Amino acid sequence: MKAKFLVPLFLFLLLVGFLGFGLSLNPREVPSPLIDKPAPDFTLTRLDKPEQTLGLADMKGQVWLLNVWASWCVACRQEHPVLVALSKRKEVPLVGLNYKEVRGDGTIDMRKVAAENELPMAIERASDWLKSHGDPYDVSILDINGRVGIDFGVYGVPETFLIDKQGVIRYKHIGPITPDALRDTILPKVAALKAES
Amino acid sequence: MPWLVGTALIHSLAVTEKRGAFRSWTVLLAIAAFSLSLLGTFLVRSGVLTSVHAFATDPRRGLYILGLLVLVIGISLMLFAWRAPKLAGGGKFALVSRESVLLANNVLLSVVATSVLLGTLYPLFLDALNLGKISVGPPYFESVFLPLMIPVVLLMAMGPLLRWKGHDTGVILGKLAPCFVASVVLGFTGAWLAGTMSWRMIVGMSLAAWVLIVNIVLLVERLGERPGAAAGVRLSGIPRAWWGMWIAHVGIGVFIIGVAMVNGTQTNLDVKMRVGDTATMAGYDFELTAITDAPGPNYAAAEGTLKVTRDGKPVATLTPEKRIYLARQMPMTEASLDIGLFGDIYASMGEQIDDTTWIVRLYHKPFISWIWFGCLLMAFGGGLAAADRRYRRLAARTAPDAGARQTA
Amino acid sequence: MRRLLLACGLSLFALAAHADTAAPVAADPVLEARVMALSHKLRCLVCQNQSIAESDADLAQDLRAQVREQMTAGKNEDEIADYMVARYGDFVLYEPPMRGSTLLLWLGPMVLAVVGIGVLMVRLARRNKESAPVLDDAQRAKARALLEKDDKNGTQA
Numbered sequence A: 001m002k003a004k005f006l007v008p009l010f011l012f013l014l015l016v017g018f019l020g021f022g023l024s025l026n027p028r029e030v031p032s033p034l035i036d037k038p039a040p041d042f043t044l045t046r047l048d049k050p051e052q053t054l055g056l057a058d059m060k061g062q063v064w065l066l067n068v069w070a071s072w073c074v075a076c077r078q079e080h081p082v083l084v085a086l087s088k089r090k091e092v093p094l095v096g097l098n099y100k101e102v103r104g105d106g107t108i109d110m111r112k113v114a115a116e117n118e119l120p121m122a123i124e125r126a127s128d129w130l131k132s133h134g135d136p137y138d139v140s141i142l143d144i145n146g147r148v149g150i151d152f153g154v155y156g157v158p159e160t161f162l163i164d165k166q167g168v169i170r171y172k173h174i175g176p177i178t179p180d181a182l183r184d185t186i187l188p189k190v191a192a193l194k195a196e197s
Numbered sequence B: 001m002p003w004l005v006g007t008a009l010i011h012s013l014a015v016t017e018k019r020g021a022f023r024s025w026t027v028l029l030a031i032a033a034f035s036l037s038l039l040g041t042f043l044v045r046s047g048v049l050t051s052v053h054a055f056a057t058d059p060r061r062g063l064y065i066l067g068l069l070v071l072v073i074g075i076s077l078m079l080f081a082w083r084a085p086k087l088a089g090g091g092k093f094a095l096v097s098r099e100s101v102l103l104a105n106n107v108l109l110s111v112v113a114t115s116v117l118l119g120t121l122y123p124l125f126l127d128a129l130n131l132g133k134i135s136v137g138p139p140y141f142e143s144v145f146l147p148l149m150i151p152v153v154l155l156m157a158m159g160p161l162l163r164w165k166g167h168d169t170g171v172i173l174g175k176l177a178p179c180f181v182a183s184v185v186l187g188f189t190g191a192w193l194a195g196t197m198s199w200r201m202i203v204g205m206s207l208a209a210w211v212l213i214v215n216i217v218l219l220v221e222r223l224g225e226r227p228g229a230a231a232g233v234r235l236s237g238i239p240r241a242w243w244g245m246w247i248a249h250v251g252i253g254v255f256i257i258g259v260a261m262v263n264g265t266q267t268n269l270d271v272k273m274r275v276g277d278t279a280t281m282a283g284y285d286f287e288l289t290a291i292t293d294a295p296g297p298n299y300a301a302a303e304g305t306l307k308v309t310r311d312g313k314p315v316a317t318l319t320p321e322k323r324i325y326l327a328r329q330m331p332m333t334e335a336s337l338d339i340g341l342f343g344d345i346y347a348s349m350g351e352q353i354d355d356t357t358w359i360v361r362l363y364h365k366p367f368i369s370w371i372w373f374g375c376l377l378m379a380f381g382g383g384l385a386a387a388d389r390r391y392r393r394l395a396a397r398t399a400p401d402a403g404a405r406q407t408a
Numbered sequence C: 001m002r003r004l005l006l007a008c009g010l011s012l013f014a015l016a017a018h019a020d021t022a023a024p025v026a027a028d029p030v031l032e033a034r035v036m037a038l039s040h041k042l043r044c045l046v047c048q049n050q051s052i053a054e055s056d057a058d059l060a061q062d063l064r065a066q067v068r069e070q071m072t073a074g075k076n077e078d079e080i081a082d083y084m085v086a087r088y089g090d091f092v093l094y095e096p097p098m099r100g101s102t103l104l105l106w107l108g109p110m111v112l113a114v115v116g117i118g119v120l121m122v123r124l125a126r127r128n129k130e131s132a133p134v135l136d137d138a139q140r141a142k143a144r145a146l147l148e149k150d151d152k153n154g155t156q157a
Helices: A003-022 A074-089 A115-133 A147-152 A179-195 B002-019 B023-046 B059-087 B098-128 B138-161 B169-194 B199-223 B231-237 B240-265 B369-386 B389-407 C002-017 C029-039 C058-072 C077-088 C100-129 C137-152
Strands: A043-045 A053-055 A064-069 A094-099 A139-143 A159-163 A168-174 B267-273 B278-281 B284-293 B299-310 B313-318 B321-325 B330-334 B336-340 B343-352 B358-366
Touching: A003 B023, A003 B059, A003 B098, A043 A139, A053 A139, A064 A147, A074 A094, A074 A179, A094 A147, A115 A139, A139 A147, A147 C058, A147 C077, A159 A179, A168 A179, B002 B023, B002 B098, B023 B059, B023 B098, B098 B138, B098 C100, B138 B169, B138 B199, B138 B240, B138 C100, B169 B199, B169 B240, B199 B231, B199 B240, B240 B358, B240 B369, B267 B278, B278 B358, B284 B358, B299 B343, B299 B358, B313 B336, B313 B343, B321 B343, B330 B343, C029 C058, C029 C077, C058 C077
Parallel strands: A064 A094, A094 A139
Antiparallel strands: A043 A053, A064 A159, A159 A168, B267 B358, B278 B284, B284 B299, B299 B313, B299 B321, B321 B330, B336 B343, B343 B358
């Protein structure tokens, strides 16, 4: 048997190796290029005190989680009990980024919403939702038009960012946070980052 | 991928049949063509790639299909590795001959198929090796496919002009040089007439002209092979397989015209329209005469009526719809098409801006039917070649031999 | 007097019946063409099988608006593409970047074509150099018999 005729078989087995491994990967997941890079700066209206704002600088010196959510997001309801339980343990501050509360809701016809009404509407809807489902957030801020979301590379809701004391993004969790992910990945990282000076 | 490799296969068989040469290559192409079909099944069902073709993806199902792949393709390739050395040999032929051109095109077609496979799987390779996540889309495939297909089309047209075993280089160049010049001239003319003098347009039209001109020369030569015989005798003397090849190759020329024209000269206009408004695009006038309610069994719809005229003469009436399927409040657009021999016009409804105004999207796609027409010609040519009487004669001839062997 | 009233009436009727030429959706069609051209090269991260030009997803519309805004501000295609890659990674570009890890992807096809044709030509040249097989008398007689049987059964065209 001449060696060169074995080449097709060899190449095929190599391909099968990749395909088999590929079955365990998720091709739809988009990894964040912002890991280990400074978080984009932002200044957004607070949900609890709409006349005040919260900026990235206000969180400097702490290790904290930024959770992207909206009242129209179905998957957020899945992770909400996990977040509420987390907030009761007071291990890590949780900031909620309310994302496109009004214009992201497919049932609202934006042509009927006056521009100046969008913020009050968002505040009302978000507050009502937190009141009925529980508020796990130390503070919630409103990203009405989704621009801050784009800066963070948000492409779906919910997503959660782990940001360290210097304001650098260290980890991004895509999708609802499960108790396993919290226990095995996120909380250990929080502990490690807190230990950093 | 399977049709690229399949095309290489049927042409490789011509060389193997004539010269008994390159048989192991032909066998490998046959294995590859079927393997790529199986691979396609795996790719769309396993969830390994994000694809518009993927449906009902399930990694567990993917594992079963992968197992099937390993079984079928693995055994085929093992057989190949074991028996292919015995397939060596075969007759000789010159570097400038029909066989060489066929084989060169085989190499090129196989490279194109490999490139498509490479582009499709590369994101998976990088992701598996933790080298990042990339997308490979139309810009890549176009930049690889088009440059490689140009020599394929060039060789395809001239292949039948070359003799088996060997052809005088000077003679063939002498025949092809005027064809080449004429093609380039026609290419420039075609692009100029179409109104788009881009390089893509010129190359596309020149290639199409090359295919058509060389095929005409080929037909004239073939008909001239029996001097003195009547036209009918000459025509019927040409076997179906030859006609099949001729029609299929002409089909490729027609296909290229379609692609070049659509890509080079299509137009699109998005306008805000109220009932009574007119829009003009590509020499056609579109008047929105009405917007009516056209509910269906499971949807509500707004249907626009557009009267299309050209220089005042009516051309068509288009009725695009904007539907909302009630179950999930999902909006869908139903475009309205006017299909013509030299171009399609189509219109679709965009969003409703206010109570009386809608966004209407208008498209003009010249020569797009030629893409389908070219493919029909290729299919017809293939069918004609398969119907060649020589296959039945060969079967009849080997049958009595088989019978004799059995009784002996 | 009656004629004047008639003329006024007719002209009013003409005004009411006057239909406008539809206005294009985009305020600036030239800019819009550039926006769409770039949008066709950016992948929608939600649908993932459409560019942001084709996709109806919310995020696609937001990103299109971003492209339009930045182009109006004077940024060119490369700068806007870099902006998108900085936030979403290479995944958002339909054209894979030219990098060490993608060298095989970009150069592979051309290299393969050149090597393939080269190998073919070498193999053909080598074949032609081989001398023809020599038959002994018994083999030659057998070959002649087989060919004569073929001739009797009728040759093909």
